[in-house]
Amino acid sequence: MEEYNAVIVGGGPVGMALALDLGLRGQRCAVVEKRTELSLIPKGQGLSQRSVEHFWRWGISDELRAARSLPGDFGIGQVTVYDQLQSGIWDALPGRELIQRYYFQKNVRLPQYRTEEVIRRRVAQLPNIDTFFGWTAVDVAQDDRSASVVIERASTKRTLTGDYVIGSDGGRSLVRENAGIARGGTDFGELVALVVFRSAEFNALLEQFPKRTTYRVMAPDLQGYWMFFGRVDDEDQFFFHAPVPADAPDPERAAVELISVAAGEQVACEIEHIGFWDLRVSVAEDYRVGRIFVAGDAAHTHPPYGGFGLNNGLEDAVNLSWKLDAVLRGWAGDALLDTYSPERGDVFRDVGEKLIAGWILDDRRFLSTHAPGEDPDEFKKEFAEVSRGFGKRLSTFEPNYEGSAAVAGPAGGRNGAIGTHTMTARAGHHLSPVQLTSGENVFETLGTGFTLIGLDADDSAVTAIADVARALGIPLAVVRDDRRGERAEYATRLILVRPDQFVAWTGDTAPDDAGTMWRRLLGLPRA
Numbered sequence: 001m002e003e004y005n006a007v008i009v010g011g012g013p014v015g016m017a018l019a020l021d022l023g024l025r026g027q028r029c030a031v032v033e034k035r036t037e038l039s040l041i042p043k044g045q046g047l048s049q050r051s052v053e054h055f056w057r058w059g060i061s062d063e064l065r066a067a068r069s070l071p072g073d074f075g076i077g078q079v080t081v082y083d084q085l086q087s088g089i090w091d092a093l094p095g096r097e098l099i100q101r102y103y104f105q106k107n108v109r110l111p112q113y114r115t116e117e118v119i120r121r122r123v124a125q126l127p128n129i130d131t132f133f134g135w136t137a138v139d140v141a142q143d144d145r146s147a148s149v150v151i152e153r154a155s156t157k158r159t160l161t162g163d164y165v166i167g168s169d170g171g172r173s174l175v176r177e178n179a180g181i182a183r184g185g186t187d188f189g190e191l192v193a194l195v196v197f198r199s200a201e202f203n204a205l206l207e208q209f210p211k212r213t214t215y216r217v218m219a220p221d222l223q224g225y226w227m228f229f230g231r232v233d234d235e236d237q238f239f240f241h242a243p244v245p246a247d248a249p250d251p252e253r254a255a256v257e258l259i260s261v262a263a264g265e266q267v268a269c270e271i272e273h274i275g276f277w278d279l280r281v282s283v284a285e286d287y288r289v290g291r292i293f294v295a296g297d298a299a300h301t302h303p304p305y306g307g308f309g310l311n312n313g314l315e316d317a318v319n320l321s322w323k324l325d326a327v328l329r330g331w332a333g334d335a336l337l338d339t340y341s342p343e344r345g346d347v348f349r350d351v352g353e354k355l356i357a358g359w360i361l362d363d364r365r366f367l368s369t370h371a372p373g374e375d376p377d378e379f380k381k382e383f384a385e386v387s388r389g390f391g392k393r394l395s396t397f398e399p400n401y402e403g404s405a406a407v408a409g410p411a412g413g414r415n416g417a418i419g420t421h422t423m424t425a426r427a428g429h430h431l432s433p434v435q436l437t438s439g440e441n442v443f444e445t446l447g448t449g450f451t452l453i454g455l456d457a458d459d460s461a462v463t464a465i466a467d468v469a470r471a472l473g474i475p476l477a478v479v480r481d482d483r484r485g486e487r488a489e490y491a492t493r494l495i496l497v498r499p500d501q502f503v504a505w506t507g508d509t510a511p512d513d514a515g516t517m518w519r520r521l522l523g524l525p526r527a
């Protein structure tokens, strides 16, 4: 029996990212992955600015950019087209550049298997992570002191024991099922095809549009469900998602035929892969049961509309990692681990219901009440409006934990995915990057534990917070500067930043009782 701090079931991108983050914090981890080779389906391609911040912290953002399959200056974003690609009615949305100012890194786009290769290479450098590739987890159990996983390869069985077990074993998670965690959500009852194909002819057809990475076709008869193409490279490889009619006698053939329907003309292509997924949003009712947690697709799945899947999973990993590390090292109480499920679950529910289901319903309403008809120019304007509405909604994706016990948020605050991007430092929100007088970006000075940023703040206020942290063994970096330039936009003198770069507390003076604040944030018993 081998013993670890964390046993991670599932070595997809989320499980490996969790192992990496925990490993860099010095925790001993095992990762169990039943596959020996990566899947070469180019899913989860768009990594958000926020996700790239994680890669920067892990020391592999340059490797990530080097692994791209599109040139660096290729416009990441979407073209929305009415009916089919030749209709002449389309709009090219501004992309994530709208919110670039609020993040320290730029977004990138690359096939998921390349992202996974980059993470795996970094994991291989850490001696405190054991990987069990080719092993399948077959049972999970826990008691008051530990949790364990039985793994199997051929007819050999082994048991791995850990302080905690994390299931990042995908949508059909064994860990979730063994832990008795139920799922809720919405099933739209559609079967959707994913086709990966090569076609130089199709690439030429896209020359009528500005250079973008995805092309969404809003066809009136699809009632808001998407047909969309995505680029894998800038030459001839693409993927295509489309709902397949329920009565199609040969769904694979129907899926391939839909490429030409969406393109508006017959397209010759070489098919590399055809798969299917169910159009449903599902989310685990709890992400924690005792010493067992779920993360990534094991906790939540949804259609790849908007490209949230992998990004949400990576954020789960980062959110859970610092909390496990803090509890394992004894500077946080077990109650801190209870904040993982509401923080991440509430964000996901908003993504599923307000963004993804919201887009489907918005498009359905528009398509059922508008058509080019007699006045095509008027329709084009209305279409551009609805297409831009999509972009606006996308830029309201600002996950925040205002209602979390691990944050000193506003009274009545709630966690969610929808918010406003601003430079103002707000408890529960991601810290925006600013330049310091030294020329460094504040992100380059954040510690691996908590960070207290003092901007023209009284020494006594900084000392009051730092002294309690020292007494409780909480790792705290202190960054001092003035309130000039961009730093004034934080609109506060003191900012306490969590290890995941979310703001825990802000103030102009020290809190009335710094000890009570720290204990509450970290789930420690009262003094």
Ligand SMILES: Cc1cc2nc3c(=O)[nH]c(=O)nc-3n(C[C@H](O)[C@H](O)[C@H](O)COP(=O)(O)OP(=O)(O)OC[C@H]3O[C@@H](n4cnc5c(N)ncnc54)[C@H](O)[C@@H]3O)c2cc1C
Pocket: 009, 010, 011, 012, 013, 014, 015, 032, 033, 034, 035, 042, 043, 044, 045, 046, 112, 135, 136, 137, 138, 168, 169, 170, 171, 173, 174, 194, 275, 277, 295, 296, 297, 298, 304, 306, 307, 308, 309, 310, 311, 313
């Ligand atoms: C067709 C498709 C297209 C997608 N497109 C996008 C997109 O455009 N943008 C986006 O952001 N996301 C997209 N996604 C979602 C994205 O790919 C997932 O969110 C992401 O893969 C989640 O990572 P994960 O590590 O949680 O799960 P997975 O990638 O599913 O990894 C789980 C791992 O666990 C392993 N495993 C399972 N059971 C066991 C067991 N019992 N023992 C050992 N190992 C086990 C599996 O082999 C697998 O490697 C898409 C998904 C699909 C299916």
